[in-house]
Amino acid sequence: MRNIKITIQYDGRNYNGSQIQPKVNTIQNEIEVALTTLLRKKTDITLAGRTDSGVHAYGQVANFSTDTPIPTSRIKRALNNLLPNDIYVLDVTEVSVDFHARFSKSNKTYIYKIFISDEKNIFSNFYYYNIHEYLNVEEMKKASLHLIGSHDFKSFMSSGSNAFTTVRDIYSITIKENLVEKDFSSILCDSGKIVTIEVQGNGFLYNMVRIIAGTLIEVGLGKIDSSKIPVIIDGHDRKLAGHIAPPNGLYLKEILYTEEKY
C-alpha cells in the first residue's frame, strides 16, 4: 500500500467544518467523495487538524492509503477536476508508511484576521472578524508575550474536547497591523485597518486559537489588562479568558512535520 500526503486549500464559508459528520457538508466528505470516485474504491482520509464550520485553510494536510498505481501528479490534477471550486489540492506526495497527518509531530501555524472599519463591510464578513472599534495593538503584543512557551492552556479550551493533556507549546505569536485605503482592486473595497494574529505551536486545543484571538482583542479594546494574562493561564478556567472569536476570521496556514524520516 502507498501512503499519500495531500496539502489542501479551502474556503470554509459554505462548509460545516472539516471533519466528516452525517448529513452535513464537510471538507472531509468532499475530498473522500472525490477520492472514492477517482480510485474507484471507498477511500477515507486522516486530516491533520480539525477546522470548525466557516474556518478556512491555506495549508491543511491529510493522508490516505491506496494501492492505486496512478502517479501523484495525475492524482493532483484529477482530484482538482473532481472537487468543488472552493477546495483545491495544492500538493500530492508519496510519503513513508510511518507518516500520520494527525499524530506525526508537527508545528502548526494558524492566522486570525480582523478587519476594523467604521461601517459593516459585507465583503469582509466571511473572511475577517469585522469590528468597528479601535484596537490597541501594542497592548495586544504585550499580552501575547505571556502566552508564548509551554503552558497548561485549559483556560483557552472550549468544552467538548477529550484532550489527554491541556499542556501545549506556543512557539510564536506575531501581531501585525496594516492600514488599508478604499481600493476597488481589493475585495473589501473599504478603508480601515487589518490586524492579523499569527500563532505557531506544536498543537492546539479545541477552539484555542479563537479563544486566544478573542482574549487578545479584549486586551486591544481595553477590557482585559495585558498584565492579567498569567492570571488567566494559571486559573485553568475557561471563564477567565476572553470570548471566542468567530470562526470566519481563522485560517489554518501551514503544518510543518518535524521528523526527517518522511
Place this chain on the structure above:
Amino acid sequence: MRNIKITIQYDGRNYNGSQIQPKVNTIQNEIEVALTTLLRKKTDITLAGRTDSGVHAYGQVANFSTDTPIPTSRIKRALNNLLPNDIYVLDVTEVSVDFHARFSKSNKTYIYKIFISDEKNIFSNFYYYNIHEYLNVEEMKKASLHLIGSHDFKSFMSSGSNAFTTVRDIYSITIKENLVEKDFSSILCDSGKIVTIEVQGNGFLYNMVRIIAGTLIEVGLGKIDSSKIPVIIDGHDRKLAGHIAPPNGLYLKEILYTEEKY
C-alpha cells in the same frame, strides 16, 4: 404614500441573481421579505439594475412605496437587523414621488475584476475572474477607446433581452493593473496581478459589461486585435464579440441619478 430609495451592498456569491424568481433565493426576495416583516405589509421593491447569479454590488439602488411613519434612519437599522449578513443597506432616503430606480435617468458604473495568478486561487474564485495567462493591458486600453461613445451595442448583448433599442452611451472605460505580493492580510494571499475594468454609461444591455470584459480580455490575450473593435460593433452580431466573462468578477459599483428634482 412615501417613496423610499435604498442603496444596497451585496455579496452575490450565494444568490441566484438580484431579481425575484419563483423558488430560488434572490437579492430582491431577501429584501422584500425583510421589508414585509418590518412594515407588516407586503412590500415590493423596484431594482435599478438586474444583476445575474453570482454578481456583486457595492451600490445597487431600489425604491418602494410605503405609508409607514418610521423614520429613514430607523428603517436602515431595522432592515439591516433583518437581512442576512451578505446583504447590507448602506443608505435609506425619502425621495420625490417621481423617482423610479429603474426608469429615472442615471449613470451606472460597473467594475469587472480579474486576478492573474500562476495557480488556481480558491479565495479569488467568487470575487474575481481568475486567469493564469499574461494580459497585454496596453492593447486592452487601446481597444476600449473604440467602445466609448454612443453605439449600437447589439454585438455585446446576450439573447433573451427585450430592449427597445440596442443603442447605449458609454462615457468611460478605465483599465488599471495592480501587482500584488503574497500577503496574509489580503483574502487572496497569493502573488499575481489584479486588472480592473471600470465601465460607466447611461445603461447597459443584458450581459453587456461581461461581454465587453470578455472581449477586452481576448484582446489582452492576443486573440482579438484591438483595431477590430469597430468591425465587431458595426457587425451587430453577438458572434463577432468575445466570450462572456463569468459573473463572479462583476460588481455594480454605483448608480448616479442625473436629474436634480429628487
